[in-house]
Amino acid sequence: MKYFIMFGPPGAGKGTHAAPMVKKYNLKHISTGELLRSEIAAGTELGKQAAALIEKGNLVPDEVVEGMIAQTFAKYPEVNGFLLDGFPRTVQQAMDLDEMLEARDEYVTGVISLMIPDEEIKARIKGRALIEGRADDASDETIANRIKTYHAKTEPLIEIYKDKGIYHEIDGIGSIEEVQKRVFAMMDKL
Numbered sequence: 001m002k003y004f005i006m007f008g009p010p011g012a013g014k015g016t017h018a019a020p021m022v023k024k025y026n027l028k029h030i031s032t033g034e035l036l037r038s039e040i041a042a043g044t045e046l047g048k049q050a051a052a053l054i055e056k057g058n059l060v061p062d063e064v065v066e067g068m069i070a071q072t073f074a075k076y077p078e079v080n081g082f083l084l085d086g087f088p089r090t091v092q093q094a095m096d097l098d099e100m101l102e103a104r105d106e107y108v109t110g111v112i113s114l115m116i117p118d119e120e121i122k123a124r125i126k127g128r129a130l131i132e133g134r135a136d137d138a139s140d141e142t143i144a145n146r147i148k149t150y151h152a153k154t155e156p157l158i159e160i161y162k163d164k165g166i167y168h169e170i171d172g173i174g175s176i177e178e179v180q181k182r183v184f185a186m187m188d189k190l
């Protein structure tokens, strides 16, 4: 099994590029953000608790997303691997993921990191707000908090994965087609 992580700040294009990647490489896409949005749409207790945090641009607790990851791993034994999108987002989640994989005699195959500067994040999220209508894309305050949270809690993962020699950074600026070519060229090597 291969375990890829789609890494990057909010609005970098993780979801956009994950879709064609999972088709081409027969991977199961796990987007913790999408799973949480389904819980919110279904009105579950978990969804209600998550909504309040997500709408402010805060992270949901590690154990909540980790539970969703573990369930999805167990549900799809027939795929070539998984593409984790939006997970891990904290150092604790990265450590817990390693543990989860070690228990399966597996490890993270590679981290595909889409990088865009903060100004581009804001512009892209504002564009996406008009199309997708996500609650957490709507206010400048929430967007600013998500960027802050990314730098404080998620960015430290870059050094961890660099140290493991599995961090692969891709310039996320350019057309979707241009960036997709870069992503596929990288994936073909992994």
Ligand code: AMP
Residues within 6 Å of the ligand: 010, 032, 033, 034, 036, 053, 054, 057, 058, 059, 060, 061, 062, 065, 085, 086, 087, 088, 089, 090, 093, 136, 146
């Ligand atoms: P995303 O669709 O990946 O941008 O995620 C939307 C929101 O869901 C994030 O801003 C967080 O509030 C929450 N979320 C998604 N993934 C995680 C995660 N791995 N850890 C904690 N919160 C998450």
